[in-house]
Amino acid sequence: MSNSKLTRRGLIKTGAVAGAAGLTLPTYLRADAHAGYLNAPQGDTVTLGFNVPQSGPYADEGADELRAYELAVEHLNGGGDGGMMNTFTSKALQGNGILGKKVEYVTGDTQTKSDAARASAKSMIEKDGAVMITGGSSSGVAVAVQALCQEAGVIFMAGLTHSNDTTGKDRRANGFRHFFNSYMSGAALAPVLKNAYGSDRKAYHLTADYNWGYTTEEAVKSSTEAMGWETVAAVKTPLTQTDFSSYIAPVLQSGADTLVLNHYGGNMVNSLTNAVQFGLRDKQVNGKDFQIIVPLYSRLMAKGAGANVKGIFGSTNWHWSLTDEGSKAFVQSFGTKYGFPPSQAAHTCYVQALLYADACERAGTFNPCGVVEALEGFEFDGMGNGKTLYRADDHQCFKDVLVVKGKENPTSEFDLLEIVEVTPVEQVTYAPDHPQFAGGSLGTCNPGA
Amino acid sequence: MGLNKKDFTLLIIVAILCVFAPFILNPFPEGSAMAQFNAGYPDLMQRLVIFGIFAIGFNILFGLTGYLSFGHAAFLGVGSYAAIWMMKLLTMNVIPAIIISVLVAGLFSLLVGWISLRRSGIYFSILTLAFAQMSYSLAYSVLTPITGGETGLQPKVNDPRILDGALAAGETPRANLFGLQMNQSYEMAVGNWVFTFNAGYYLAAIVMLIAFYISIRIFRSPFGMMLRAVKSNQQRLNYTGLNAKPYTLAAFVISGMYAGLAGGLLVAMDTQVGAERMFWTASGEVVLMTILGGAGTLIGPVLGAGFIKYMENIVSKINKSILEQWFAFMPDGIEDLLITLVYPFIGKGWHLTLGILFMLVVIFLPGGLVEGGQRVGRLFKRKKPADDKPDGKTTPAE
Numbered sequence: 001m002s003n004s005k006l007t008r009r010g011l012i013k014t015g016a017v018a019g020a021a022g023l024t025l026p027t028y029l030r031a032d033a034h035a036g037y038l039n040a041p042q043g044d045t046v047t048l049g050f051n052v053p054q055s056g057p058y059a060d061e062g063a064d065e066l067r068a069y070e071l072a073v074e075h076l077n078g079g080g081d082g083g084m085m086n087t088f089t090s091k092a093l094q095g096n097g098i099l100g101k102k103v104e105y106v107t108g109d110t111q112t113k114s115d116a117a118r119a120s121a122k123s124m125i126e127k128d129g130a131v132m133i134t135g136g137s138s139s140g141v142a143v144a145v146q147a148l149c150q151e152a153g154v155i156f157m158a159g160l161t162h163s164n165d166t167t168g169k170d171r172r173a174n175g176f177r178h179f180f181n182s183y184m185s186g187a188a189l190a191p192v193l194k195n196a197y198g199s200d201r202k203a204y205h206l207t208a209d210y211n212w213g214y215t216t217e218e219a220v221k222s223s224t225e226a227m228g229w230e231t232v233a234a235v236k237t238p239l240t241q242t243d244f245s246s247y248i249a250p251v252l253q254s255g256a257d258t259l260v261l262n263h264y265g266g267n268m269v270n271s272l273t274n275a276v277q278f279g280l281r282d283k284q285v286n287g288k289d290f291q292i293i294v295p296l297y298s299r300l301m302a303k304g305a306g307a308n309v310k311g312i313f314g315s316t317n318w319h320w321s322l323t324d325e326g327s328k329a330f331v332q333s334f335g336t337k338y339g340f341p342p343s344q345a346a347h348t349c350y351v352q353a354l355l356y357a358d359a360c361e362r363a364g365t366f367n368p369c370g371v372v373e374a375l376e377g378f379e380f381d382g383m384g385n386g387k388t389l390y391r392a393d394d395h396q397c398f399k400d401v402l403v404v405k406g407k408e409n410p411t412s413e414f415d416l417l418e419i420v421e422v423t424p425v426e427q428v429t430y431a432p433d434h435p436q437f438a439g440g441s442l443g444t445c446n447p448g449a
Numbered sequence: 450m451g452l453n454k455k456d457f458t459l460l461i462i463v464a465i466l467c468v469f470a471p472f473i474l475n476p477f478p479e480g481s482a483m484a485q486f487n488a489g490y491p492d493l494m495q496r497l498v499i500f501g502i503f504a505i506g507f508n509i510l511f512g513l514t515g516y517l518s519f520g521h522a523a524f525l526g527v528g529s530y531a532a533i534w535m536m537k538l539l540t541m542n543v544i545p546a547i548i549i550s551v552l553v554a555g556l557f558s559l560l561v562g563w564i565s566l567r568r569s570g571i572y573f574s575i576l577t578l579a580f581a582q583m584s585y586s587l588a589y590s591v592l593t594p595i596t597g598g599e600t601g602l603q604p605k606v607n608d609p610r611i612l613d614g615a616l617a618a619g620e621t622p623r624a625n626l627f628g629l630q631m632n633q634s635y636e637m638a639v640g641n642w643v644f645t646f647n648a649g650y651y652l653a654a655i656v657m658l659i660a661f662y663i664s665i666r667i668f669r670s671p672f673g674m675m676l677r678a679v680k681s682n683q684q685r686l687n688y689t690g691l692n693a694k695p696y697t698l699a700a701f702v703i704s705g706m707y708a709g710l711a712g713g714l715l716v717a718m719d720t721q722v723g724a725e726r727m728f729w730t731a732s733g734e735v736v737l738m739t740i741l742g743g744a745g746t747l748i749g750p751v752l753g754a755g756f757i758k759y760m761e762n763i764v765s766k767i768n769k770s771i772l773e774q775w776f777a778f779m780p781d782g783i784e785d786l787l788i789t790l791v792y793p794f795i796g797k798g799w800h801l802t803l804g805i806l807f808m809l810v811v812i813f814l815p816g817g818l819v820e821g822g823q824r825v826g827r828l829f830k831r832k833k834p835a836d837d838k839p840d841g842k843t844t845p846a847e
Contacts (some may be wrong), residue, residue, distance in 0.1 A: 054765075054797030107768045109797055114601050114723030115715075116761075122492035122719070123762055126645075140599035144721055147603040151621055151632075151720070165600050209590035211599040239589065443606050446621060 037367040038153040038448025039129045046101040046366065048073075048353070049108065049124035049133040051145060052159065056112040057265055058137035060300050061345040065135055065159055066107065067338055068346035072353035075333070076103045083333040084354060087326040087382035092361035099360055110136055114144035121145050125152050131366050132157065134352055137345060139163030139212050146175035153448015155368050157352040160345040162264075162296055164215040167396035168437035173445045174368055176375055176390065178355065178397045179348045180428070182212070183436050185295045185315040186219030188401035188423035190227050192313065197258065197291055199228035204256035206247055206271060208263050209236040216262045218436060220295050224260075232256040237263070237271070244271040248278050257285040259292045268294060269304035276308040297404055299343050302416040309406030309416060316402050318347040318384050319417060327384040341414050351383045355390075369445040387425070393432035395442065401428050456665050459747060463661055467654040470494055471644045478641035485771060486763060491634055491647035493762050495718040497755045498650070498657040499711050504738040504750030505657075505664050506707020510700050511736070512745035513673060515680035519574045520561070520581030521735050524705040526588065526727030528554040528712025530595070533602045533722045540612035541604065541622050543631065543652070543717035547710065554709020555702055562701035566694060569683070581732050588724040601723035624720050626652060631718055649718045656714060657751075660707060665747060667703070676700050741810055743817030752818045760803050767795040 041047065050069045053062035074080045078095035085093050097103050106128045108120030117136065124130040133149055134157035136142045142161035149156035150172040158166060158177040162185070167177050193201075203224060207213040213236070221231050232254050237247055248271075251259055259280060263271050275281075275292055283290040294301075297314035320331045320341035330350065334342040342350070355375065363370035376392035385399035404417040430437070452460065466473065475489030488494070507521050528550035535546040565576040588596040596602065604610075604622040616622065624631045631649035638644075667673050675696045678686050686693050716722060725731070734757065742753025772791060776784045794802045814820045 055800065059797070106766065107796070109765045109799075113725035113728075114721065115726055118719060118721060119492060119496065119762060120766070123490060123766065126492055127487070127490040138599070140601060140723060140725075143600040144603070144723060147721060148719070151623065163600070170600060170603075211593065211597075214593070214598075236590070238586065240586075441606060443621060444618070 035367070036447060036449055037369070039125065039131045041101055041129075041131060041366055044101055045104045046098055047124075047128055047130045048103060048105045048356075049121065049128065049130035050105050050135050051108045051110055051117060051121050051124065051133055052135040052349075053112045053137045053141075054107075054109040056110075058112050058160075061137040061160060061298075061343065062110070062135075064300075064343045064346040065137065065349040068334070068342060068350040069105065069135070069353055071334055071337055072350045072357075073103045073105055074337075076353070076357050080337070081329075081333050084326050084330050084350070084383055087329050088354065088358070089381045090358050090362065092358050093354070094361075098357045099364070099366070103357070106130060110141050110145075112138050112141060114140050117141040117145050118148050121148055122152070125149075125154055130154065132356055134356070135159040135349060136161060139166055140210075142166050142175075142177075143170040146170065146172050150174045150443065150446055153368060153446040155356060155371050157356050159349050159352065162216070163212040164219070164436050165211060165440075167394045168215075169439035171394050171396075171440040171442050173372060173395075173442040176352070176355075176395045176397075178352050180315075180317050180399070180401055181396065182216040182219040182295070183430055183434070184219075184401050184428040185216065186221075186223035187428045187430075188315050188403055189220065189293065189295060189313065190223035191423070191427065192403045192421050193224065193229075193293065194227045196313065198288070201229045201258045201288070201291075202232045202256045202286065203229050203258045203260050204232050204251050204254055205234035205260045205262060206244070206251075207234055207236050208267050209238055212264065213262050215436065216295050217260075220260055220262065220293075222436075229258075237267070239267065241267065242270050244274040245278070247271070248274050248280070251275075251280065252278075252283065252285070255285065257288050257290055259290070261292065261294050263294070264296055264298075265301060266304070268301050272305045272308050272312070297417060298345070299414065299416060302406060303413060310408050312406045313420065314404055316404050316417065317344045319344065319402055319404060319419060320347075320414070321417075321419065322384060322402075324382075324384060324386070326382040330384060347384060354383070355380075368447045372445040386422075389425075391432070393442075394437065394440075398425050398429055400425050452665060452669075456669065456747075460658070460662060460665065463748065463751070464658055467498065467658060470497075470650070470654070471646055475642060475644055479643055480641070482775060485767060488759055488763060489645060491632070491645055491650055492719070493758065494647065494650045495653050495714075496758050496762070498653045499714045499718070500735075500738065500754035500758050501751040502653075502657050502660045502714065503708055503711035503735055504742065504754040505660055506704040506711070507735045508704075508739050508744060508746075508750040509664060509667055509676075509707065510704035511739055512750070513668070513676035513680060514697050514700050516566075516569065516697060516701070517574045517736065518565075518577040518701070518704070518732075519729070519736065520577035520579070520584075520732050521704070521708050522727045522729070522731035523561070523577075523581035523584040524554040524558050524708035525712040525715075525731070526584060526722070526724070527557045528709030529716050529722040529726055530588070530602070530712075531709070532713040532716035533604070533720065536604050536610075536622075536624065536716070536720060537602070537608040538611065540610055541624055542612075543624050543626055543713075546624075546717055547656075547713040550709045550713025550716070551706050552709075554712065555706040558702050558705020558708075559698075562698050562705065566697050566701060578729060578732065581727060582729055585724055585727040585729070588727060596722070596724060598724065601721055603721045622720075624649075624717050653714050653718060656710065660710065661747075661751070668747060672696070672699070737807060741807060741817055743819030746817070746819045749817050749819040756818065757803065760799055760806075764795055764799040764802055765797070769796070 052065045075083045110117035121133050132155045136159040139161040142158045146156045156175040164182050207217040261271050280290050294314040297316045302309045359371045359374035363374040375390050378390045381387050388399040401423045403421045405420050407418045410416050471489050475487045477483035531553035532546035532550040535549045561580045633648045635646040679693045738753035739750045743749025772788045776787045
């Protein structure tokens with residue numbers, strides 16, 4: 001893909017010609033010792049791998065992620081208006097690529113399947129010589145690709161992945177996550193819910209039957225129970241379910257007055273629509289108005305659920321209506337290029353690309369171990385989430401979390417959510433060995449050589 | 450070896466192709482515009498032969514008995530889970546993992562086959578599909594403690610691995626064959642070309658050759674003849690007083706074991722398992738591979754598997770900026786037009802391209818790619834009529 005001849009392989013070839021007078025020279029791929037790490041960029045370009053879902057259930061998110069990456073590459077190479085590079089507190093990036101090397105990229109389709117995602121990431125590493133892989137729109141894929149990058153010896157910058165496991169039991173030294181997680185959603189929502197709905201509610205959970213659902217249910221349950229709510233029941237729903245009526249009907253008989261939908265994507269669109277159609281929100285239980293909560297919101301989901309999201313609380317990593325300088329700059333340059341505001345998936349991917357580039361600049365090398373060192377404990381601002389810390393213990397970003405609710409009077413198809421509160425980072429911070437994250441260890445960084 | 454001359458030649462050809470795959474799959478020099486189409490990197494070469502094994506096994510059931518199993522990915526998945534557990538608990542050496550994956554898949558296929566083979570035709574297909582989807586759902590959610598659910602399983606630093614010594618600090622567990630790491634490669638540079646020889650690939654290729662040899666023997670054996678009899682007319686077989694069930698069940702278990710072997714090898718090459726491996730689309734894929742290559746032929750399924758994996762990994766990675774590079778020499782208007790025309794068929798559109806090619810093959814070459822090769826071959830030696838060929842290499846078994 002890289003159209004330059006001066007790739008990692010190019011150097012090997014040059015060495016081979018020189019060393020063996022045009023014959024062959026054995027070289028071990030794993031001992032690519034010229035630079036001390038795998039896929040060291042040769043010549044004046046560096047190749048990054050953008051591995052996003054282009055088909056399958058999260059193709060919309062994937063398309064938006066790819067747009068964000070293309071924008072980030074443009075900015076890194078000095079094109080466009082520079083976007084968040086102007087507001088970013090670290091000024092290491094010059095707009096001349098990374099470490100003076102022009103940024104090139106390869107793309108792949110994860111299909112939202114861990115096998116396909118790994119195959120695609122492997123081809124980027126083995127064939128295209130990518131020195132960093134980023135992207136993805138589900139935790140299963142993020143965990144699988146993160147483990148692969150650890151084994152192979154390149155950096156993985158996670159895209160949209162919300163499950164606790166990514167930086168919990170499946171954390172890896174070569175992997176980094178900017179996106180928030182289930183625990184943070186629960187911790188951020190709880191105080192807002194307490195203010196809005198009181199502290200003696202009875203909650204009923206419907207949970208998508210897979211890892212992300214479990215961690216989200218656990219997080220919301222423990223945060224709400226801590227403030228006095230009671231969990232009446234938690235029911236698992238199959239991931240492939242499209243009609244949730246049979247799950248909604250028992251909710252009213254259970255005596256619960258709040259329904260928590262631990263669903264994402266199409267699941268959430270369908271379950272919320274069913275719940276609203278059943279008239280749950282017009283009911284009175286225990287003398288209180290019945291309420292519905294969606295722990296993880298995204299604009300694309302809100303769009304799918306249409307008018308049903310009005311007034312429903314949830315959390316999100318970032319929203320384009322934020323008015324800090326970083327967000328405004330990003331929305332501005334994304335909007336100029338593509339004609340509509342970016343989603344939170346686009347935001348996190350754009351930020352991850354910039355953070356990686358910045359870490360390389362500050363480390364002065366593309367060596368994964370140098371990058372890990374530069375990112376660990378890195379504090380920054382101006383990327384749309386306020387003051388942010390990349391914690392060294394688990395490679396998770398700690399920043400404010402947005403609590404949003406469905407807007408009553410949306411003015412456009414993008415203006416569906418309004419920010420209710422920005423929960424400060426202190427409230428969503430947890431210990432690295434918190435029970436919901438226990439069982440993992442980072443290991444040590446692997447430069448692949 | 451117990452092979453006739455023709456089969457022996459075929460086996461040798463396949464062996465030569467396997468040995469020289471790193472050259473054959475990397476025909477374009479590095480850095481050239483065509484390097485995009487090179488497939489000679491370890492991961493894809495491994496997948497080509499592993500899915501070849503999967504398709505060879507599937508063909509023993511579908512090609513010989515005509516029973517269309519729509520749930521074969523379940524055996525692949527079960528084999529993979531067995532293998533990864535072996536690696537987590539016992540040792541990172543791939544031998545126990547591969548052996549156990551074959552055994553576990555064999556047992557599971559015995560169970561599924563014993564139930565599903567009570568019916569034939571579409572009912573059999575639906576039963577196997579149901580089993581596979583059941584396995585997928587269980588692995589994805591209910592069995593999360595065993596299968597890792599959505600996030601799958603990978604070896605971790607703190608797994609027990611009772612046969613292996615403790616890892617050195619900072620080491621990650623790697624799949625190996627008595628110390629030879631599966632991802633170890635040797636690169637050979639010749640002029641502008643770089644050829645990669647990967648340890649894992651050659652292990653998989655050797656296993657594939659053995660699997661291919663066994664499949665030839667099965668095709669040529671009296672047992673294979675019985676399976677063909679089942680396909681051509683099961684009723685007549687029953688009237689002659691033969692019970693077909695043990696034969697079909699044996700074929701089902703053998704092909705399940707092949708699938709398990711492929712699953713075990715997948716884990717050996719790339720140490721991770723996800724439940725999607727058992728999804729019905731994965732079962733459908735092996736059917737496509739077999740039909741595309743030529744069901745009932747020996748070499749067909751391998752060709753089909755290679756074709757589909759190549760499309761998936763190469764075409765899906767072509768993106769718009771690459772198209773722009775290709776057509777950059779043309780005038781702007783024509784360049785844009787060409788990009789607009791080609792764009793839907795590349796990148797995420799690779800499914801569309803594959804679908805069209807599949808339709809073309811099924812409509813114009815009902816015997817699959819093998820029939821295509823046959824027709825080309827006939828062009829060059831017109832004088833020989835085609836009907837002198839016994840079945841096997843070239844003719845689908847009817």
